[in-house]
Amino acid sequence: MIPLRVITSKAIDQYGWLELKKPFSEIQLPEITEYRIQPFNHQSGRDLCSSCALDVPYFEIAVQTGLLPSEQVALKWQAMTMSTST
Numbered sequence: 102m103i104p105l106r107v108i109t110s111k112a113i114d115q116y117g118w119l120e121l122k123k124p125f126s127e128i129q130l131p132e133i134t135e136y137r138i139q140p141f142n143h144q145s146g147r148d149l150c151s152s153c154a155l156d157v158p159y160f161e162i163a164v165q166t167g168l169l170p171s172e173q174v175a176l177k178w179q180a181m182t183m184s185t186s187t
Contacts, residue, residue: 102130140167 106125113121141149146164153160163173 102128 102125106123109124112118113123141164146161149164150161159173162168162176163170166173168176
């Protein structure tokens with residue numbers, strides 16, 4: 102909403118549309134609700150990994166590292182082998 106307010110305000114000022122009411126000036130932004138994240142405990146993570154039908158370490162790595170899906174997909178095998186060899 103804030104960018105729309107700025108854009109319309111600048112357009113009204115620039116083009117002299119003084120007869121127009123600023124359309125976004127009276128709209129109130131909704132309150133932001135914060136959610137507390139409840140991560141898996143060790144047993145829940147093990148249960149999740151053991152219930153997967155595929156034998157792929159994707160969920161195991163996700164639970165153990167806390168990586169986001171986009172971060173986990175971006176992992177390269179070379180990075181994993183380099184970090185374990187040092």
